[in-house]
Amino acid sequence: MKRFLDVILSALVLVILLPLFIIISIIIACESRGGVIYAQTRVGRYNKDFKLLKFRTMHTGSDQKGLITVGEHDSRITPFGYFLRKSKMDEFPQLLNIIKGDMSIVGPRPEVRHYVDMYTEEQMKVLSVRPGLTDFASLVYIDENKLLEDQENPEEFYIKEMMPRKLELNLKYIEQQSVKTDTILIFKTLKAIVSGKRLV
Numbered sequence: 098m099k100r101f102l103d104v105i106l107s108a109l110v111l112v113i114l115l116p117l118f119i120i121i122s123i124i125i126a127c128e129s130r131g132g133v134i135y136a137q138t139r140v141g142r143y144n145k146d147f148k149l150l151k152f153r154t155m156h157t158g159s160d161q162k163g164l165i166t167v168g169e170h171d172s173r174i175t176p177f178g179y180f181l182r183k184s185k186m187d188e189f190p191q192l193l194n195i196i197k198g199d200m201s202i203v204g205p206r207p208e209v210r211h212y213v214d215m216y217t218e219e220q221m222k223v224l225s226v227r228p229g230l231t232d233f234a235s236l237v238y239i240d241e242n243k244l245l246e247d248q249e250n251p252e253e254f255y256i257k258e259m260m261p262r263k264l265e266l267n268l269k270y271i272e273q274q275s276v277k278t279d280t281i282l283i284f285k286t287l288k289a290i291v292s293g294k295r296l297v
Contacts, residue, residue, distance in 0.1 A: 102202075106202060122152075142227045155174050200228050205234070206232065212256070212260060223268060
C-alpha cells in the first residue's frame with residue numbers, strides 16, 4: 098500500500114508541477130555553469146548506495162570542499178540556490194527517486210556513506226526501510242543549517258550531537274510508521290516549510 102501511494106502521489110505531483118520545474122531548470126542554467134540536476138551518492142535501504150537527485154544549488158565542484166553546508170553564509174551556494182533550499186524546492190527531483198524505488202515520501206532522510214560508517218549496530222536499523230523526503234527528524238531539524246552556523250565546529254557538532262538525535266527520531270518513525278503517521282508527517286512538513294518553524 099505504501100509503495101503504491103508513493104508512486105501515484107509522486108507521479109501526480111510531477112505532472113502538476115512540471116511547468117514550475119522547467120522554470121527552475123532555466124533559472125539554474127542561466128545563473129551558473131553546470132548541470133541543472135545534482136546527483137549525490139547516499140545510502141539507502143539494506144545499506145545500498147543510490148544516487149539522490151536534487152536541483153543544483155551550489156557552484157559546480159563545491160561538494161569537494163565539504164559535506165556540510167552552514168547557514169546563509171556558505172559561498173558555495175548560488176543566490177537562487179538559497180531560495181531553493183529555504184523553500185525545499187531543491188528536493189523535488191527526489192520524486193523520481195521515489196518512483197524508481199530508491200526512496201519513499203516518508204522515511205528517514207538518507208545520509209552519505211561517510212556518516213553511515215559511524216553508525217552503531219542499533220542505528221543501522223534505520224537502513225531497514227526506504228529513506229524518505231521527510232520524517233520526524235526533518236521537522237525537528239528544518240533549520241539545520243542555521244543550527245550548524247551557530248557552532249564553532251559544525252562537523253563535530255553534527256557528528257556528536259545532531260546525528261545521534263536524528264537517528265533516535267528515525268528509529269521512532271520506524272516503530273510508529275503507518276498510513277496515518279505518514280499522512281500527519283506530510284501535512285506537518287508542508288506547514289513547517291510555509292512557516293519556517295519546527296512543528297515537533
